[in-house]
Amino acid sequence: MTVICWFRRVLRLDDHPALVAAAKDGDVIPLVILDPAEARDHPASAQRQAMSLPRLEASLRQRHSRLIVRRGDPAQVLEQIARETGASAVHTTVGFPFASDHGLQAAVERSGASLHLHELADLVPRASVLTKTGGVYKVFTPFWKAVRQTDIAPPLPTPTISSPDSWPDSDGTDWPEARAAMDRGWDVMADHIRPGEDEAMTRLDEFLDGxxxxxxxxxxxxxxxxxxxxxxxxxxxxxxxxRRIWRHCQPAFQDGQKGIDHFLSELCWRDFARELFHEAPDMASTPWRPEWQDFPWKRDNNDAQDWRRGHTGVQMVDAGMRELYVTGQMHNRVRMITGSYLTKHLLTDWRVGLDWFARCLIDWDAASNAMNWQWVAGCGPDASPFFRVFNPETQGDKFDGKARYRDHWLHPNAEGAKQFAAATPRSWQIDLTHKPTPAISLAEGRARALDAYETVKS
Known part of the structure; x- marks a missing residue:
């Protein structure tokens, strides 16, 4: 029998539950679907995926297989290619967010095939680590302690992949909709991306060894x-x-190597976010705590536009926003600083920031993005209290004492600043020599945020 394995944000052969199941089921057609809607909503993430596809294709060819790439709506593509190939089954992992699975089964069944959804290869399956009362953990520390006492399933080895006698046509690994959405930023960001499954393992080894x-x-x-x-x-x-990272770290963990426990707890934070997102799928749009529904955050506004463009006049904030636009990533400490500044000093709705990060992050993850923004805004589970307002200047002095990070992104002659000017749309009219005046002083912004908080409480 011929079966399809849809590589759905699982661009690897190792520890791939859907691929293992498909390989047992018949001759496998590996499939990637490039959804134009994803390129529109998450262009940086789309570029990151597109740059990984040639590596995945090469890995499959080494195993005498191929990668078939189609562009379009996933449900329509699955129905069409299942009809073309006469596939008896489609194997893939569950979608994330989970609502993205809607309509897939009916589309596949119309072709005469069956749809098989497999668990993600996270540390623990969803809803498998629960409190003594049977609920999900809403505080990270006890969740982490529970996961540490759980037997993490071993990663699955790459299966032997048998190929069909004939192959369907492929659209190729380029993603033109993502290129168009990224505009001038594509070539700049490409220099900051190290794609591929083998490269990920190399990075992990470099980290553990050094x-x-x-x-x-x-x-x-x-x-x-x-x-x-x-x-x-x-x-x-x-x-x-x-799971592969966890297993690879076990020798260091068992030896009690310095730093390993803290690193694995950060890895577990990702599972914690997914657990909560599974419990509350609207977490990207609705405050976890109902009492925050009426907080007087401003919707999108001119201050938020300056924030997006790294033009607030607050150095740590502007440096972070430039790093984000150029590289598709932002240092975690700086994410907290920029998020706090938007939601507290500028009193702008956390969903404005969430949407911008969703567009700009190459490491965009629906659950982590939602929980982290609710955390910094104070309205999420196990969140930072709203009255904890990060001061970007003191944070800069503490974590960037010699201003090396800020200078790299803000000094007009620095490489980071030049890359920012090259990546941004011409309509932004970036002037690297211009120093904007902050919309509000840090002290006044903090006081205004606390006043709003006290008003809502009372």
């Missing part, structure tokens, strides 16, 4: 380019699984 012992002390310093594993984008597009 950076790990100083991870906890150095991870908050944005000027250090290799203070973290730099695996978030590889995880987001599925070039490596959380």
């Amino acid at each position: 950076t790990l012992p100083d991870y906890k002390e150095h991870r908050d310093q944005p000027w250090r380019p290799r203070a973290t594993s730099n695996l978030s984008d590889a995880l987001a597009v599925g070039e490596i699984s959380a």
Whole structure:
């Protein structure tokens, strides 16, 4: 029998539950679907996936297989290609967000095939780690302790893949809709991306062999380019699984190597976000805590536009927003600083920031993005209290004491600043020598945020 394996944000052969099941089921047609709607809503993530496809294609060819790429609406593509090939089944992983599975089964069944959805290769299956009362954990620390006491399933090895006698046509690995959406940013961002399953394992080894012992002390310093594993984008597009990282880290964990416990807890934070997103699929649009529904956040506004363009006049904020636009990533400490500034100093709705990060991040993950924005805004589960207002200046002094990070992105002659000017749309009319005046002083912004908070409380 011929079966289709849809590589759905799982751009690897290792630890791929859907591929293992498909290989047992028949001759496998590996399929990637490039959805124009995804390129429109998440262009940086789409570019990141597109750059991984030639590597995936090469890996499959080494195993005498091929990668078939189609562009279009996933449900329509699945129905069409299942009819073309006479496939008896379509294997893929569950969608994330889960609502994205809507309509797929009916489309596949219209072709005469059956749809098989397989679990994601996360650390733990959804709803498998629960409190003593049977509910999901809403605080991270006890969730992490519970996961540490759980037997994490071993990653699945790459299966032997048998090929069909004939192959359907492929649209090729380029993603023109993503290129168009990224505009001038495509070529600039491409230089900051290290795609491929093999490359992800190399990065993990580099981290464990060199950076790990100083991870906890150095991870908050944005000027250090290799203070973290730099695996978030590889995880987001599925070039490596959380289970593979966990298993690869076990020797260091068992030896009690410095930094490993903290690193694995950060990996577990991703599972925590997915657990909560599974519990509340509207977490990207609705505050987790109902009492925050009426908080007087402003919707999109001119201050938010300056924030998006790295033009607030607050150095740590502007440096972070430029890093985001150029590289598709932002240092985690700086994400907290920029998020706090938007939601508290500028009193702008956290969903404005969530939408911008969803467009710009190459490591965009629906659950992590939603939970992290609710965390920094104060309205999410286990969130930072609203009255904890990050001061970008003192944060800069603490974590970027010699201004190396800020200078790289803000000094007119620095490479980072030049890349930012080259990547941004011409309509932004970037002038690297112009120093904007902040919309509000840090002290006044903090006071205004706390006043709003007290008003809502009372």
